Amino acid sequence: MKINLKSMKMMNKRMILRYLVENGPTSRMELSRFTKLTPSTIGRIISELSEKALVEEIGYSDKYQIGRKPVNVAVTKKFVSSVVFNVGVEQTTIAIGFFDRSIKEIKRFSTGSLKSFISTVNLSLEDVEKRYPLNHELTSIVFAFPGIVNAKTATVIYAPNLNWRNLNLRDVVKYRYRIIADNEANLSVLAESISSEDAKKSDNTFFLYVSQGIGGGAMINHQILRGSGFAGAEVGHTVVEAQSNIKCHCGNYGCLERYASLVLPVIEYEKNGRILDGKTYPEKFKTLAEFYAKGDKVAIDALEGFIHYLSIGLINIINTFNPEIIIIGGGFNKIWKYFGKSLYQRISDRAMPGVIDNMTFRDTHFDEIEAPVAGANALAIDVMINNLD
Numbered sequence: 214m215k216i217n218l219k220s221m222k223m224m225n226k227r228m229i230l231r232y233l234v235e236n237g238p239t240s241r242m243e244l245s246r247f248t249k250l251t252p253s254t255i256g257r258i259i260s261e262l263s264e265k266a267l268v269e270e271i272g273y274s275d276k277y278q279i280g281r282k283p284v285n286v287a288v289t290k291k292f293v294s295s296v297v298f299n300v301g302v303e304q305t306t307i308a309i310g311f312f313d314r315s316i317k318e319i320k321r322f323s324t325g326s327l328k329s330f331i332s333t334v335n336l337s338l339e340d341v342e343k344r345y346p347l348n349h350e351l352t353s354i355v356f357a358f359p360g361i362v363n364a365k366t367a368t369v370i371y372a373p374n375l376n377w378r379n380l381n382l383r384d385v386v387k388y389r390y391r392i393i394a395d396n397e398a399n400l401s402v403l404a405e406s407i408s409s410e411d412a413k414k415s416d417n418t419f420f421l422y423v424s425q426g427i428g429g430g431a432m433i434n435h436q437i438l439r440g441s442g443f444a445g446a447e448v449g450h451t452v453v454e455a456q457s458n459i460k461c462h463c464g465n466y467g468c469l470e471r472y473a474s475l476v477l478p479v480i481e482y483e484k485n486g487r488i489l490d491g492k493t494y495p496e497k498f499k500t501l502a503e504f505y506a507k508g509d510k511v512a513i514d515a516l517e518g519f520i521h522y523l524s525i526g527l528i529n530i531i532n533t534f535n536p537e538i539i540i541i542g543g544g545f546n547k548i549w550k551y552f553g554k555s556l557y558q559r560i561s562d563r564a565m566p567g568v569i570d571n572m573t574f575r576d577t578h579f580d581e582i583e584a585p586v587a588g589a590n591a592l593a594i595d596v597m598i599n600n601l602d
């Protein structure tokens with residue numbers, strides 16, 4: 214068998230870069246121990262990678278106490294790995310991500326109509342390109358969407374709450390960088406699975422993305438379940454009221470997201486002329502949750518339907534995917550903190566015996582940095598490493 218030396222060398226480079234992304238600064242000695250490559254091979258690869266400004270020497274390792282401390286190597290922040298647009302129904306966040314997984318939020322803007330959205334995206338990219346070190350080979354522009362996204366072609370097939378269809382982002386973005394798009398819940402489960410200890414260990418993790426709509430991201434046997442038409446785990450459009458005449462944007466009736474999104478309890482609370490603090494539904498929902506925690510009767514009543522239907526949605530997730538962990542987040546990242554006790558009680562009442570005993574339910578640990586943004590940068594880094602030559 215002919216061994217392809219070039220491809221083997223590439224595999225080693227990728228393995229080293231992945232290790233450095235995941236583990237942070239590492240000495241050449243540790244890299245050699247982990248990869249089983251000789252110290253001279255490691256030395257050669259590290260110099261090649263540093264010539265390309267992908268890695269650099271940074272400080273000393275504390276791991277070995279005897280003798281001279283070895284120098285650590287780390288991935289650089291000399292270029293932006295991703296410019297992320299986390300597209301929400303009301304608001305879009307722009308952030309930049311780096312190779313070491315750090316994130317910097319740049320600004321937020323009103324998502325608006327498709328036309329104004331595309332124009333803001335292009336104008337923002339012009340500004341980002343001037344201010345930050347973007348690189349045509351290494352930087353990706355990543356879009357996170359509430360809806361069904363063909364991740365292979367970067368096409369939004371359908372975003373129900375925005376009513377956008379067949380939007381190929383590679384056609385509308387004027388800049389020559391790699392363009393990636395994915396569903397916000399898929400990116401959220403990806404973010405948790407690389408950064409939280411429990412999700413790293415879990416074979417099956419579910420991220421329930423609750424915002425103006427409801428989405429789902431299922432990591433099954435460490436793979437994101439996308440489905441044949443990219444609509445896998447779209448639990449927001451499972452029916453929770455079979456006789457309902459409440460029509461959903463998706464065309465169906467009685468969908469979970471028509472009953473358990475952050476919108477309905479806010480409308481319910483405000484219907485008699487009360488106004489909650491906040492500009493967007495998620496901001497108003499936060500105010501409502503605080504009233505709930507203080508025992509405000511009107512808030513408790515306004516949230517009853519939300520808690521009831523969310524518990525039904527959770528039971529359906531449990532009975533469909535049987536995950537070890539269900540993580541809840543999205544527009545408001547403290548749902549379990551405020552309503553977990555009540556949700557768990559209702560889930561227990563309906564779950565099959567033994568099924569939820571070893572399950573974990575929790576809020577996402579992302580908050581300041583939005584989970585889809587962290588996932589988008591992680592995906593960009595992965596794609597970049599796979600495309601190195």
Ligand SMILES: [Zn+2]
Pocket residue numbers: 449450451461462463464465468470
């Ligand atoms: Zn629906």
